[in-house]
Amino acid sequence: MFAANRSWLVAGLCAVLYAMADPVWAASCLPVTSGYEIGGGEVSYFREDRATQPPTRLVQVVADADPQSFGVLRRAVDERGPCAGMRANYARDDKHVYYQAQVIVGADPKTYAFIDDNYARDDQAVYAFGRRLSTRVGSFQVLGDGYASDGVAHFYQDVVLEGDGFELLGSGAQAGYGYARTASRVYRHGRWLAEADAKSFEVFHADAGITRDQNAVFFNDRRITGADPKTLEQVHAYVFKDRHAVYAEG
Numbered sequence: 001m002f003a004a005n006r007s008w009l010v011a012g013l014c015a016v017l018y019a020m021a022d023p024v025w026a027a028s029c030l031p032v033t034s035g036y037e038i039g040g041g042e043v044s045y046f047r048e049d050r051a052t053q054p055p056t057r058l059v060q061v062v063a064d065a066d067p068q069s070f071g072v073l074r075r076a077v078d079e080r081g082p083c084a085g086m087r088a089n090y091a092r093d094d095k096h097v098y099y100q101a102q103v104i105v106g107a108d109p110k111t112y113a114f115i116d117d118n119y120a121r122d123d124q125a126v127y128a129f130g131r132r133l134s135t136r137v138g139s140f141q142v143l144g145d146g147y148a149s150d151g152v153a154h155f156y157q158d159v160v161l162e163g164d165g166f167e168l169l170g171s172g173a174q175a176g177y178g179y180a181r182t183a184s185r186v187y188r189h190g191r192w193l194a195e196a197d198a199k200s201f202e203v204f205h206a207d208a209g210i211t212r213d214q215n216a217v218f219f220n221d222r223r224i225t226g227a228d229p230k231t232l233e234q235v236h237a238y239v240f241k242d243r244h245a246v247y248a249e250g
Contacts, residue, residue, distance in 0.1 A: 034100075035088040038067045043091075045101040060101035062091075069094040077117040090120075097122075099130030106132055116142055118157045126150065128158040143168060145178045146189065154182070156190025163198075170203040177206035186213075188221055195223050208238045209250065217242075219250025 031050035036043055043065035048057045073090040091098045097107035104112075108122040119142060120127045126134045126148075134140060139151035145168060148155045154166040163182025170179055178189035186196035200214035209220045210232075217227035228242040240247045 029083040029086060033083075033086045035086075036062070036070070036072055036091055038070065041067060043067055043070050045098075047100075062098055062101050064096070064103075065091075065098065066093040066095065073097075073112075073114075075114050075117045102130055104130050104132070115140075118142075118146055119148055128155065131158040133158065133160070145176060145180070147180055156180075156187065159190045161185070161187060161190070162192075169201070170206055174203045174206045177203070179203050179206060179211065191221060193218065193221060204232070205234055205240075208234070208240075210234075210240060219247075222250060224250050 032047065033050075034045070034047040036045055037059075038044075043062040044059050045062055046057060046059045049055060070091060070093045072088045073092060074085075074088055075090070078087050078089075079085065089100050092109040092112060094109060097104045097109050097112045104127060106125060107120075107127060108124065111122040112120060112127075113122070114120045115126075118128055119133075119140075121137055121140070124135060124137070125132050126137055126140045133155055134150040134153065136150035136152065140148065141151075142148045143154075146156050147161075147166075147168060149166065154161045161180075161182060163184040165183040166180065167182075168180050170177055178187075180187045181198045181201055184198055186193045186198050186201045195216060196211075196218065197213040197215055202212055204210050204212050204217075211218045212229040212232060214229065217224045217229050217232055224247060226244055227247060228244060231242040232240055233242070234240050235246070238249045
């Protein structure tokens with residue numbers, strides 16, 4: 001079914017390898033590339049990081065992959081920016097869908113398709129980064145900032161969030177910074193802020209990394225020791241003050 005993709009795959013890999021040797025590309029694109037190679041009757045997944053010294057290259061055989069029907073799948077994000085076409089982490093053949101070198105268990109290669117840059121679906125389930133999240137395909141919806149819901153559970157990419165009463169946080173200039181909460185937990189980009197109080201948490205100046213609750217002030221994921229949430233105010237941009245001190249970037 002996907003045999004027609006093979007010539008495109010090989011041509012695409014040649015383009016990747018050519019680009020990796022091009023110093024102009026190296027200056028304009030992030031140093032990590034990834035993709036798939038076909039050779040010797042097998043398929044391999046590679047990831048190369050030119051930022052390390054010496055550069056590191058990881059190669060893994062994609063077990064049981066069929067070279068004849070194998071084809072790369074790319075999300076929209078993989079086709080944007082200076083690194084467009086230089087990364088591939090998904091693929092399929094006529095039997096399986098793959099995330100990097102691993103089979104996405106249960107995924108149907110005939111109906112698998114991306115919903116957005118984080119989530120994908122087939123006829124039976126919803127997936128994120130190789131993990132099967134939910135079989136509630138009909139009620140699944142993307143909420144924004146990487147969060148999603150199937151009508152019962154809530155997710156950030158491949159993380160299942162704990163707690164009821166999910167809510168995205170931030171509006172206007174403070175929207176889009178990845179904050180959310182349930183009745184019992186506060187999250188930033190899906191990471192639980194264990195010290196934050198969910199009931200009183202406020203996205204104060206998320207554009208400067210500053211949030212607070214009734215007990216503490218936070219800079220991104222970190223509590224600012226000694227900062228007073230009741231008297232905190234913005235001086236300018238990333239500079240804040242309270243009755244105790246002046247703070248810059250936390």
